[in-house]
Amino acid sequence: MFLSENYRKIASDGIWNNNIVFGQNLALCPLLAVTGTATNGLGMGLATLVVITASNGLISLTRHLIPSEIRIPIFVLLIAALVTLVDILMNAWAHELYKVLGLFIALIVTNCALLGRAEAFASKQPVKESLWDGLMMGLGFTLVLVALGAVREISSAGTLFAHASVLLGESFRFLEVTVISDYKGFLLMALPPGGFIMLAFLIVGKRLIDQKLAQRKVPAEVLTPAIID
Template sequence: MLLPETYKKLAGEGLWHNNVVFGQNLALCPLLAVTGTATNGLGMGLATLVVLVCSNGLVSLNRHLIPAEVRIPVFVLLIAALVTLVDMTMNAWLHEMHKVLGLFIPLIVTNCAILGRAESYASKNPVVLSLWDGLMMGFGFTLVLVLLGAVREIISSGTLFANASLLLGESLAFLETTLIPDYKGFLLTALPPGGFIALGFIIAGKRLVDRRFAARTIRETAGQALTES
């Protein structure tokens, strides 16, 4: 029987503790390349999430049929097929977004996080858990893409989710916000060096939060020990 605690642990791993970027330092190429705006980060994140969930599900479903000797090539082929489907779908239905991200969508195949989850988790666990693992890892990666894109966009142009309606459809037009009217912008954050700097601050902030939580846990544990004694 699958316990809720298992799902909570996978969610915590994917969203925070073992996050693709924060915990594994993977997928930094698309992270820095496409996060000039929060909109681009959201589009790339959702595309990666779909591939992660589907690849985990397929690998888990066929884990007893794939010989161990050829499992890695088979995993790569499955991931490549899924990425091709996502790329063609985006080109057909989200063409404006595809024009912005089109160069990087095929590179999802080389994202070590996707192959890593297929090898380390999906190939050893049931389908439902593998799907949940892919969903949480994908959400965690998407959150980092959107967060970094939002920080860079706000500092570089004073907007948030610019052109969301053009790239993701009119239904998301409400996301478009001008936070700083008549802002002249700060070009550095829109360039790759600015992305590196912003990512460094975000990772430093995450580690600071982790340290404070760890210190708080130690204090609470010590307090409970004193009370019991």
């Protein structure tokens, strides 16, 4: 079953065009802090995905009951309640990952992207579209976290998804890969400056791809200089 044009646009915006990191330049603090490995990035991304999807759906469902004058405080309270629930569940069911991510789970509340989607989209759209928007925004954010974590982990330790079975559960053991055997490591990539460097490369790469895609959409006659007799 094919998605409608509206759903496809929401998906492309969330994953690529209006990506939380690449398009909005938000959530950079957790992005740089927890992406020392791809496993940490995946865990943080999934937690954020659950919160933003649930908050979008809940806010859309109750949008007609929330007075416009106090909507922002109510949005924050709803998001905080969901983050607290996710924090408790991760502590109970993914305790090792919970210990690694630590305070950054609770700081999902301060992620401006969640409040931004609540105000700009969920408070104005039906529940299904709001849930889809939250899912796509969360997925786009997760992909960036995993991509940045993967590049940093490979360059710093020569592994990929190290300790996934410990942090995420035994079912994730298949993700653990040794990319470079007997690798001595590159410490800079494991430190915050390495995160800034690799994020810059990812942003540049995304913009170069966008430029290439934009050039393909330009009609051939525009790109071909006119011949003057």
